[in-house]
Amino acid sequence: GNQLPTGKVLAKEWNLSEGTVRQVLRSLGREGKLVLIAGKGTFVPSEGTPNPELHTPENQDSENAVINFVLHGIREGELRRGQALPARKYFKHKFKLAPSTVSRAYKKLEDMGLATQIGKTFWIGHSGELLRDRPKSSMVLFHSGGEDLTPLFRDDWNAPAFTRMESELREQNVDLQYHSLAEFSEKTSSWLRSKNFPDALIFSQWKESDSQAEFKLLGNLMEKRSSLRTLVDWVSGDFHLLPRNTRLHVFSRGNLFTTRAKQISEFALRKGFSKIVLVLNEKLTGPASFLEYARIRTEWQALDTKLAFNLIIQSKSGDTKDFFKRLNVERPLERVERILSKYHSVSQTVLENETLCYSDDSKLNQILEGIEGESRKGRPKNLYVFAFDAMALEYQGLGVKSLLSLENSPRYFHHRLTCCVPDWDQIGYLMAHSLIGDFHVARSRRGFIKAKCVIVDRGSC
Secondary structure (H helix, E strand, C coil), X not given: CCECCCHHHHHHHHCCCHHHHHHHHHHHHHHCCCEEECCCEEECCCCCCCCCCCCCCCCCCHHHHHHHHHHHHHHCCCCCCCCECCCHHHHHHHHCCXXXXXXXXXXXXXXXXXXXXXXXXEEECCHHHHHCCCCCEEEEEEECCCCCCHHHHHHCXXXXXHHHHHHHHHHCCEEEEEEEHXXXXXXXXXXXXXXXXXXXXXXXXXXXXXXXXXXXXXXXXXXXXXXXXXXXXXXXXXXHHCCCCCCEEXXXXXXXXXXXXXXXXXXXXXXXXXXXXXXXXXHHHCHHHHHXXXXXXXXXXXXXCCCEEEEEEECCCCCHHHHHHHHHHHCHHHHXXXXXXXXXXXXXXXXXXXXXXXXXXHHHHHHHHHHHHHHHCCCCCEEEEECCHHHHHHHHHCCCCCEEECCCCHHHHHHXXXXXXXXXXXXXXXXXXXXXXXXXXXXXXXXXXXXXXXXXXXXXC
């Protein structure tokens, strides 16, 4: 509940520009770690207060700020159907807003059909939705496998989101059917003949390289059936190939990786780190994992170009030039350079100078001694970021102290590794409601379903 100092004071204290401070504060507001109210200031939500992860947009009068506070929470999946709105005293004590102001705002939300008053409490949702089940609807999910759904709900990286989405859809009285993507053409012909269409379609693991015919088929189907809601789980490639339609929702894995990169960068800056060291194993993650490097480096140096970066790669040959030669052949380097040019242009020479390859333990020890030697001289303070928990623990055994993992495997919970992971519950919930269409889900600037990542700080940083 404490109020933060002004941006000018924080900038002076941290020796940063006011613009950088404002960017960090706005980002923390979007994450729900701060609440910003125009004319009141920036606040830290207290533990135990209702819905502390909500964000109030700036530049609003008090009544509209409350309304936008709630609308933002609904669109972000922080406030959900059937959940109680924050008590009036929450706004009074935490943000110095009069209870009468909050009451007027809640009544407006009720008039909009977004809230219902039952007793003294306001609840998210229209009274008709809260007091009776939704009418039954049908949806079809097309996936790349055959009869086996194991890849979709267990093996795939996005499996937790699909599991959460399926649970929410069934809770909302949806009859969800599963078919192989190979059956899409046959199903489309059947729907067009019978005029009996499902309410929504879902496509998992789509990418530019293997779905060209399906893109055209989906475009034709959505033209014929304009009310058809569609969700695409987009893996990679040019998503502009997808049909342009307001009822088409795209969950982009690349956008989620960018969100994660921003989260890690802002966390590192708040913790006082001045260098990020990303550690990859080419054998485990492949050359395409270099894209992860590009995203983290880009968002890290967007905060301040003086911040340092290194990439350590356990590669086949242990030679940096050989690694880049293979990257040029396998072509992910083109995409890397495109990502790195988001804010500033970066040459391949700079990339090579930042990259440290090794193939044996003796070379790794030399690399770590060089990086940690700089840190002991009082120059960069290093945060090591790992693709896998096991790799983080290996480096911990070599004396590396500040570790952050991207995996968060239950197998290693007892090691208390700090991690950065997608909020699969929120992502699956928003995926489901983009198909149900009961509210406008939050979208990123490029139009993707807005995904959130969270830092689980267990003390290894």
